[in-house]
Amino acid sequence: MGFFLIFFRYICIMSFDNDLTKNADPNPLGGIAVHYNKKTIEDMEMTGKRVLVRCDFNVPQDETGAITADGRIVKSLPTIRYLMGVGARVILCSHLGRPKGTVNPKFSLGPVAVRLSELLGQPVTMAMDTVGEDARAQAAALHDGEVLLLENVRFDARETKNDPAFSEALASLAEIYVNDAFGTAHRAHASTAGVAAFLPAVCGYLIGREIDIMGSALQDPKRPFVAVLGGVKVSDKIGVINNLLEKVDTLIIGGAMAYTFDMAKGGAVGASRVETDKLAYAREMMQKAEQMGVKILLPIDNICADRFAADAIPMVCGAKGISDKFMGLDIGPLTVKLFSQAIQNAGTVVWNGPMGVFEFEAFAEGTRAIARAIAQSGAVSIIGGGDSAAAVEQMGFADKMTHISTGGGASLEFLEGLELPGIACLLDK
DSSP: OHHHHHHHHHHHHHTTGGGSOTTSOSOTTTTTTTTTTBOBGGGSOOTTOEEEEEOOOOOOBOTTSOBSOOHHHHHHHHHHHHHHHTTOEEEEEOOOSOOTTSOOGGGOSHHHHHHHHHHHTSOEEEOSSSSSHHHHHHHHHOOTTOEEEOOOGGGSTTTTTTOHHHHHHHHTTOSEEEEOOGGGTTSOOTTTTGGGGTSOEEEOHHHHHHHHHHHHHHHSOOSSEEEEEOSSOSGGGHHHHHHHTTTOSEEEEOSTHHHHHHHHTTOOBTTOOOOGGGHHHHHHHHHHHHHHTOEEEOOSSEEEESSSSTTOOOEEEOTTOBOTTOEEEEEOHHHHHHHHHHHHTOSEEEEESOSSOTTSGGGOHHHHHHHHHHHHSSSEEEEOSHHHHHHHHHTTOGGGSSEEOSOSHHHHHHHHTOOOHHHHTSOBO
8 A cells, every 4th residue: 555655646746737836845745734734635544434525616617507717626636636546435525606505507516527527537426415315325335436526515505604414414424524625714614614523624735735835935934025915905905914014024015905005105196996994004004014124115106097997098107196087007117117126036925916907908017017027036926816816827927936826815814814714623733
């Protein structure tokens, strides 16, 4: 068995594909879950055991139900292949969309079972329910190395309520629980946290890699440590800013949230989006940064328009600010240069949130330029999920980044320093 464990461990390393990029640890398993000291699939005897694995198969589909992007499925393969290789009886579960506790064929995981079968090269059977008669019968009939996918856990209203009875019913299908869905680790749902009250619970490779790499960045970063925050609302990132100011050397703020900080300094922001109820907070954070010796960089010019539209005509608004009739929709060329210089000198870069309305091509260059600067830097680069991850993928820089997080809200809460229920419930080493 020792030889086969080594062999399948090697296979799992290789199947990380694009996740193992220029700055990544060449052996992601060596440091898995170190920073949170959680047990992993390699710490448990899995052979012959029924193992319930929480995955994130919340993939986009077209109107016919065909999967249009299978990245989340692909990222689950290392854990699934490892479990198959050591002879576990694998039971997969996930949510898809928001069926709101009712059975809705539109949100069935049937297409996921088909795609998984193709990727794994063997049939993945599909249960007609989650904890009902069919799921119980199929789980009991599994042989070593076989894979079963349960139907959408959110077809049952008890899932999102973290109902103990539903958690226990899920747990009754298996003997060990594995959480490998970082994107939902911030949710205290039955399949992400509740089930761990009834089964030994460990993390898979995907979650292990997330908490190891992001944990390293927060606890022992290569310096200078630069954080780049963008997006729309300051209110969405209050906790993140508070936490990062304790850790970073430079904090770069772009996107619409920069206009709240600019107004707090007395700048002219025109018709740009501003959270006036967060002006005092912005001033407090800038004062805190000064006291801690942290440099805050804000835009010194912007790309503006007279309306929020894809066909609006862009113009550069310089250091004097933005006039009343215009709104900022992207960072300007001088700001791109300023931000890029800070990034090029960084040892570690964490990025969460675009620099502008990157969905509109006329206002995408700032986000593209920051992605390019991070890709070309020698820094350990961590992209914190959500829109910034989508931008990096869309703009073709994904393979140049050390790590692209699979979690949007989970990444934010992780950067905020909050305890994630789907990780806290796992066994400590």
